[in-house]
Amino acid sequence: MPDDLIPAPRTRTAGDGGHFTLTPATTLDAGPGTEETARWLRAELGAATGLPLEPAGSGAGPGGLVRLRTEADVTAELGPEGYRLDVTPDGVQISGGGTAGVFWGAQTLRQLLGPHAFRRSRTDPGRAWRVAAQHIEDAPRFGWRGLMLDVSRHFLPKDGVLRYLDLLAAHKLNVLHFHLTDDQGWRIEIERYPELTGTGAWRPRTKRGHRASELWDERPHGGYYTQDDIREIVAYAAERHITVVPEIEMPGHSQAAIAAYPELGNTDAVDTSALGVWDTWGVNPNVLAPTDYTLRFYEAVLEEVLALFPSPFVHLGGDECPKEQWRASETAQRRMREEGLRDEDELQSWFLRHFARWLAARGRRLIGWDEILEGGSADAPDSVAESLSGDLGPDSGGALTRTGLPQGAAISSWRGYAGGIAAAEAGHDVVMCPEQQVYLDHRQDGGADEPVPIGFVRTLSDVYHFEPVPPQLAGTERAARVLGTQANMWSEVTEDRQRVDYQLFPRLVALAEVAWSPLPPPRDRDFAGFEERMLRTHLARLDAMGVGYRPPSGPRPWQRRPGVVGRPIEGQPPIV
Incomplete structure (x- = not known):
């Protein structure tokens, strides 16, 4: 069938012939619980088609x-995000396992209507809005299908965030991992601590390109989201069945917070009063002090974060935390002695374990980068078997695994598969997002025209052949610990929405199909078929939505950044 659905559905069969045509007389019958999807359909399809889709009367x-409709048999067979879509000459029925399933079915209907259904106004008033008769049954492979969006290195105004939520929804992605704080900027208003945004949201200038570059943008850069902005973003996402997972970095990647409140830093090892918001890139040595003041400060920050984000998960970073200042700090060393910690790695584990338990006591779950597995704990079990013994469910907040983390903590595995495998074997849930496969800030081609070439070359084909469940877990009960996958979009060298578009698309489309569709193992995947669907239809959808994607032939002249130094990785061993 020529409609080229992406992500590919589980099953799709042609009807007995004919088609259904939407007309000004077509009505929309929204069953209980589907009213928000009905409003979305009227808004999106109404704008593109000019059709009112008035509420149905009797029949x-x-x-x-x-x-x-939501229907129990769809829930039983396909789960809450599954749906059935039936098109006959008399109309369309979307039956969801839950309200999310109905919404994903509505997204499929929009694809079936053609690329012009993605425009914001009518371009051809005489167009016939036809859908071929057919039956679709569909449900996602993974429950976590996401994008990590870094708004700390380069701030993305609120309207840009809302736009990316629409783009995620159009591809049936359901998690926005919102990276809100880092060395280069604090982007969320915290009412108790106004200087986090008063000082921490702004830097005087910005490095252009890799940190080895000699180029600078001398304009001040910054911005932040008010709490009302955050409420709007979260509500807008929820209407599209997307969960926003906030990330508040600790104890590393924290110079913006220390610039705002110097007492958060290791004041007996460095003059923190001289620190400003960082203007370049890399791993920063200025980390949070392991003091009671810091713990209480971040508890207060998180109290406001929890009030804004209903997500069951809160991401606390935990990555790239240099230990030099802790080694030089008598305050940090005293904390280690008081807590019976063997080294600074255990000190970091202690710090994050505190907040994992704090979150668990409030019904939330810590998720962090795979470094949070390091350090362990003297009171942790010695074996996976011991850590999983007893009558504790997978969301338990109190029991420790052998990692020293509460059993409900989850891991974002970014340094390859190894951290995710170790986490799953220790009883933690995992989101697979290895740098070598799904860091979409990395370059898409080895050519000299790629703008600010960063990291590994990862083509559209490479992303399409990514497999979230590593072979070490496949076929075992631990495979169920893989919640899903996400692409990560770091923004050191993506200074505006146009650049983010270029890095994300069309590779994010491939990741969406990997996360949703029941694809075969990578060696058997039909990339040629996927690429044909992209070229024949889906790029026209992206065009209609105004996405500045990378063309198959390479970057257009205005997408290049000649002379801005990147970070090509030369001489690296093959990535397995």
């Missing part, structure tokens, strides 16, 4: 009927 009228 179908002369223009046919679009019916939305």
